[in-house]
Amino acid sequence: MPILNFSLKLKTAFLMILFLYFTLSWASFSEMKIYYGGLHSHTSLSDGVAMPEDAFKYARDVAGVDFWAVTDHWDRLDFVGSLGKLGNYIKDSSMNPEKRFQLIKEQAYKEEVPNKFIAIRGFEWNYDDIGHINVFNTDTFIKFSEGQSLEDFYNWLRKQNPEAVAMFNHPSGEGLNIWNNFEYYEDLDKIIDCIEVSNGDFDDYGDRVQYYFISLDKGWHLGPTATEDNHGFNWGTSSENRTAVFIDELNEEKILRALKSHNFYATTDKNLQLYFFANDNPMGSKLSENEINFYIKVIEPDGDKINKVTLYTNGKNIVKEWTMVGENKFEAIYSISLNAKTEVENKTNNALERYYVVEVETIREKGLNPILYEKRNAISSPIWIKL
Numbered sequence: 001m002p003i004l005n006f007s008l009k010l011k012t013a014f015l016m017i018l019f020l021y022f023t024l025s026w027a028s029f030s031e032m033k034i035y036y037g038g039l040h041s042h043t044s045l046s047d048g049v050a051m052p053e054d055a056f057k058y059a060r061d062v063a064g065v066d067f068w069a070v071t072d073h074w075d076r077l078d079f080v081g082s083l084g085k086l087g088n089y090i091k092d093s094s095m096n097p098e099k100r101f102q103l104i105k106e107q108a109y110k111e112e113v114p115n116k117f118i119a120i121r122g123f124e125w126n127y128d129d130i131g132h133i134n135v136f137n138t139d140t141f142i143k144f145s146e147g148q149s150l151e152d153f154y155n156w157l158r159k160q161n162p163e164a165v166a167m168f169n170h171p172s173g174e175g176l177n178i179w180n181n182f183e184y185y186e187d188l189d190k191i192i193d194c195i196e197v198s199n200g201d202f203d204d205y206g207d208r209v210q211y212y213f214i215s216l217d218k219g220w221h222l223g224p225t226a227t228e229d230n231h232g233f234n235w236g237t238s239s240e241n242r243t244a245v246f247i248d249e250l251n252e253e254k255i256l257r258a259l260k261s262h263n264f265y266a267t268t269d270k271n272l273q274l275y276f277f278a279n280d281n282p283m284g285s286k287l288s289e290n291e292i293n294f295y296i297k298v299i300e301p302d303g304d305k306i307n308k309v310t311l312y313t314n315g316k317n318i319v320k321e322w323t324m325v326g327e328n329k330f331e332a333i334y335s336i337s338l339n340a341k342t343e344v345e346n347k348t349n350n351a352l353e354r355y356y357v358v359e360v361e362t363i364r365e366k367g368l369n370p371i372l373y374e375k376r377n378a379i380s381s382p383i384w385i386k387l
């Protein structure tokens, strides 16, 4: 029967297209690798120790990370005269601020190893307790006279290269360090891409992660980072805090693009692998589909036990929780169906948009006593769904 034949052929063709679509999508992502690094550290150009080249060398050769950023404080960079605290290396008090900022770039280039280690220059803006912000991929840094309020700093940031990347650092409570309560600006949302959920070591994660959710609820499109904020000779070894980026090739441009696209997650375990997809789209994606199939995969290569995996949405509400997984591998598919009408009724100030975030908790045993253990965490960038 020609009609049946035709419809069968059509069906086969449709299935093939569907298959092709899925395989293409998976194939393009399967070329992505996870690279681990740090986005916050200091040297004697501000209130840390040694020179940027020492930080990059140490992070590369001793810590063995894939990328590392030196982000000295803006006010110290802009200070002409004797520098830093006791034990600092820099002696050249005549070095002007521009030269000092340029030096970080020069030393970064020198220490890079193609496809192996990427060194990144940034700086940290901070004034009183308004909230500290790291900035990457700008040609200059903000002068001390120009940025003594959040408004002045934001105005400066607005004028920078649109490919600049900024990060909210070490959020903490009671009006301090939360950037005027995360007041939202649509233009700045395109430049500020990250927020720290752990700064230093794993044990502050519990206090800081709530601000990630608060910022998302305010409408910001941010992904989470875990950093060390080093002020000593321990770049990459003071803890296991890492930011993990999905890229197909290790270079600075791709790292910065991954940060801008939120294809990254934070982890306080140096090699935990976290994959999060919605209808085949990786973390960081923005979708507008009602029927969502989430796919989550976690691999813990060192044998720590996965204790809990949680899928959250707006208001840090739990969508689904998998507890006491107890293995070092986890994989799940979870489907939801969003009702457009309900979404309209539930809309927040960021109309009709939902975010979904996956958080992982692992247990690391310390010694033979089973009570002695540490909880480590990883948390994904969101997948946003707008109906």
Ligand SMILES: [Zn+2]
Pocket (backbone or CB within 6 Å): 124, 126, 132, 169, 170
């Ligand atoms: Zn800071």
Ligand SMILES: [Zn+2]
Pocket (backbone or CB within 6 Å): 040, 041, 042, 124, 229
């Ligand atoms: Zn810092």
